[in-house]
Amino acid sequence: MIDHFARALTQWPLFMTGLLNTIWLCASTAVVSLILAMFLAIPLMSHSLAVRTVARLFVDSVRSVPFLLLAFMAYYCLPAVGVKLSSWTAALITLLVYNTAYFAEILRGAWSHLPPQQEEGGRAFGFTGVRLLLYIIGPQLFIAAGPVLGNQLIQVIKDSAFLMVITIPELTFKANQIQSILFVPFETFIIAGCLYWMLCNSVEWLVRRLELVAQTRRAR
């Protein structure tokens, strides 16, 4: 068994390629989706029922479709209606759409618990629109929702493994490739599992560190 591990590990460049692909896919998803989610949270909190309903319909529809199915839709269905995407583009779009909906819902939850005096305080000092969001409301939402956003980020990492089915060479894809070359599936997948474990725990650790900072910056 030890020598099986040793054999699997001879393919470490493939593991690393997969790991790096997983990391950059998830990291760019986290950054871009969080920004998009901030703006999607606005219509979710709108006073207008029509605006709120449209936003809610989008968020709820995306959240009630399995991630894998959404990836299939982007990769197989969009070309059928004339939109041809590379597998990478399809993968990124799937990750972004799916997680923007989740992050937006998390931020909306935090927003609905934000004391209305905070927004009003901002308005009383002349903040409106984007600047109200950027300097007064947004930071408080991220501080309040930090741990929940962290959990969702870990979910992003795990979901990204599904992207192997649309030929994205991320970590699970690469592990599968290695085991099919070397015929040591058990050891290969254990190694891949450990890499996921380390990645997710690093995120967890980072979130906990940020949480310590966040605690001093909350109202209570």
Add this chain to the structure above:
Amino acid sequence: MQVRGLVKSFGALRVLDDVSLTVDAGETVCILGPSGSGKSTLLRCINLLETPQSGEIYLRGERVGFREEGPNGQVRMSEREMAHIRTRIGMVFQQFNLWPHLTALGNITVTPIRILKRPKHEVEAEALALLEKVGLVDKRNEYPIRLSGGQQQRVAIARALAMRPEVLLFDEPTSSLDPELVGEVLSVIRGLADEGRTMAVVTHELAFAREAADHVVFMDAGKVVETGLPDEFFGSPKTSRARQFLERYR
């Protein structure tokens, strides 16, 4: 600053009923009255946080909240225009409403830097001077959660002053403070009154009103019942409602 014939109803409840008020430049006006008499709503209307059904508000002779357009029409100002007016009015809230994600210094500097677009180094120097003035310069890097209520309210006053406002509005600034913390906040406000700032202070602190106010306005049930000089009002109130109110608080 002048308010003329302000009317504000929430549903069937008439919270402000034809309220008029003048605060001359350099003057401190204390607004007194029982809870629910419309004092806070009046300040919120002046700061354009509430839209009155009718009435006019003037800041340095300039109509705010509405623009006169056409022969008989008046149009509510846009959000942007109202935001600009609000930067000219400093507001201090009952619940302080400091922004918890910013330090004491950050709370004071964020608006001048981001909204008034003034240079950062200049704003920070001024903010430190303001913190000095409210006696909290050593707390400049603390977040609000680490400050007592009295300290938070003093930071909130410094935050309002940093806007270089034309008028300062105080909405029951000491009502949510522990009794032993009231004094430190009142002495700061008193200092501002003595400097000749233009201020409207809604308060239940009658002793403070008597000492600091140039004029006293007494409100009850959405109406201005009595106005006068503090000594006249507290010494010999003209209306029975004011007499009752003062007796209850003595």
